[in-house]
Amino acid sequence: MKMKTSLCTATLTAILLASSSLVWSADKSAGEALWHQSFGKTEAGEIKSCTTCHSQDLKQVGRHITTGKPIEPMAVSVNPQRYTDPEKIEKWFKRNCKWTLDRECTQTEKENILAYLKSL
Amino acid sequence: MLAAAFIASWVSSLEEHLMKIHVYTGSLFLGLALFRIWRGFLGPIPYRFHSFLKPFNEVFGYVFALFRGQAPRFAGHNPAGGWSVVGLLTLGAVEGGLGLAIMGGEEHRIGPLRGLIDTQTGDLLSEIHEIIAILLLLGVVAHLTGVLVESLAHKENLAAAMVHGHKLPGVGAEEPMPSHWGLALFLIGMIGVGSAYYFKIGLAPAPETLAMLKSNPKQAWVKECGDCHFAFPPSLLPVRSWNLLFTQTAKHFGENLDLDQEILDPLQKFATKNAAEQLDSEAAYKILHSLAPQEVPLRITETPYWIKKHAEISKTVWNAPQVGGPVQCPACHIDADTGTFDDDAIHIPLQLKSPLTHKEK
Numbered sequence: 067m068k069m070k071t072s073l074c075t076a077t078l079t080a081i082l083l084a085s086s087s088l089v090w091s092a093d094k095s096a097g098e099a100l101w102h103q104s105f106g107k108t109e110a111g112e113i114k115s116c117t118t119c120h121s122q123d124l125k126q127v128g129r130h131i132t133t134g135k136p137i138e139p140m141a142v143s144v145n146p147q148r149y150t151d152p153e154k155i156e157k158w159f160k161r162n163c164k165w166t167l168d169r170e171c172t173q174t175e176k177e178n179i180l181a182y183l184k185s186l
Numbered sequence: 187m188l189a190a191a192f193i194a195s196w197v198s199s200l201e202e203h204l205m206k207i208h209v210y211t212g213s214l215f216l217g218l219a220l221f222r223i224w225r226g227f228l229g230p231i232p233y234r235f236h237s238f239l240k241p242f243n244e245v246f247g248y249v250f251a252l253f254r255g256q257a258p259r260f261a262g263h264n265p266a267g268g269w270s271v272v273g274l275l276t277l278g279a280v281e282g283g284l285g286l287a288i289m290g291g292e293e294h295r296i297g298p299l300r301g302l303i304d305t306q307t308g309d310l311l312s313e314i315h316e317i318i319a320i321l322l323l324l325g326v327v328a329h330l331t332g333v334l335v336e337s338l339a340h341k342e343n344l345a346a347a348m349v350h351g352h353k354l355p356g357v358g359a360e361e362p363m364p365s366h367w368g369l370a371l372f373l374i375g376m377i378g379v380g381s382a383y384y385f386k387i388g389l390a391p392a393p394e395t396l397a398m399l400k401s402n403p404k405q406a407w408v409k410e411c412g413d414c415h416f417a418f419p420p421s422l423l424p425v426r427s428w429n430l431l432f433t434q435t436a437k438h439f440g441e442n443l444d445l446d447q448e449i450l451d452p453l454q455k456f457a458t459k460n461a462a463e464q465l466d467s468e469a470a471y472k473i474l475h476s477l478a479p480q481e482v483p484l485r486i487t488e489t490p491y492w493i494k495k496h497a498e499i500s501k502t503v504w505n506a507p508q509v510g511g512p513v514q515c516p517a518c519h520i521d522a523d524t525g526t527f528d529d530d531a532i533h534i535p536l537q538l539k540s541p542l543t544h545k546e547k
Contacts, residue, residue: 130414133415134510135414
């Protein structure tokens with residue numbers, strides 16, 4: 067009896083763990099939604115979104131909204147150098163989330179966006 | 187040839203990006219003027235200054251005679267023309283010498299006088315260079331008027347006489363004009379070799395200048411600044427501007443740079459060590475001196491010198507995709523990353539003259 071209970075608990079825990087890891091695993095479509103979401107406007111009146119600088123088509127070169135500097139494509143399929151340097155990823159998430167969302171992104175948000183970008 | 191070099195120098199001085207041609211024609215002019223001066227002392231008799239330089243009373247006598255329509259003929263230059271030749275050659279040699287000094291001090295820090303003159307002196311000399319250029323032009327006009335007057339008075343083509351060396355007989359014709367085809371060919375050959383060398387290889391900038399510009403440990407600068415915009419050479423703003431910029435990194439033109447202090451500190455040190463006060467380049471010097479002492483510009487494009495130098499750039503050029511606005515120095519200044527900003531390194535994309543084609547999205 068005791069054995070059965072513990073087996074049940076184990077199974078339940080396993081199922082719970084598995085489902086929670088499903089919930090917690092990066093959500094590509096959530097990342098995509100966040101990427102295209104608008105977050106108000108800048109003082110100069112530009113819409114704040116990831117696409118403001120990275121352009122709508124991630125396989126294309128983007129353009130820095132104030133300086134006009136070209137930004138290499140985000141899609142790994144055309145730019146394999148992307149997402150190979152963890153330090154760089156963190157630096158730009160930090161800076162760009164603050165510009166776009168006025169706050170840092172959560173770990174989940176970052177993972178979702180990365181999953182989306184890596185899938186392109 | 188001297189006349190052609192003079193005209194070409196004048197024309198090429200009008201546009202900044204023709205500086206390479208100006209240096210070439212100016213050098214040619216100086217060389218030919220010095221050659222003529224040498225011939226004036228040691229050349230064949232009709233070339234020598236003492237053969238056609240007459241005392242001033244003779245000069246006036248000649249001019250008065252000319253007005254009365256009784257001017258005598260001279261085999262060489264007439265007394266008035268003789269002094270005009272000496273005057274023009276002297277001015278010309280001084281002008282060429284100044285040009286060399288400016289090259290050495292301000293423009294490119296190249297040529298025989300490179301490194302001997304600082305930007306400030308070079309700047310002053312270039313003012314004198316401009317004044318003498320105007321005097322020379324007036325002198326040339328006067329000289330040509332004289333040629334025209336004498337040609338008409340004596341019904342003789344003096345310009346043709348200059349080329350072939352034969353003139354109708356007159357006072358002092360005892361010395362025949364020597365033929366100098368060999369010398370002429372030699373001179374033309376020398377100019378040909380010199381031109382080929384100049385346009386193929388060019389002149390080397392002063393090594394100390396290059397060292398100053400390239401030894402900077404600027405990888406971090408290029409990496410951190412260049413991620414978002416062209417990594418402007420620090421020499422384009424004064425120390426006070428850089429110090430102010432580094433106090434506002436959380437609001438860097440509307441963006442929070444979010445850089446740790448251990449990254450920012452070396453960048454600030456690099457900027458202030460290579461600011462406009464520290465680097466002896468034309469751009470640095472002139473930007474710095476166009477600012478009032480209390481002015482602390484945060485943008486290079488706010489400095490009076492920058493504004494003055496770019497006043498003629500049209501909106502079409504700024505907005506063209508190959509340019510992309512005033513922040514993109516390297517779009518037109520091919521030496522922008524060294525900070526030299528030489529006149530002959532200016533290259534406004536030529537495609538701007540043709541209709542623009544837009545990439546499809």
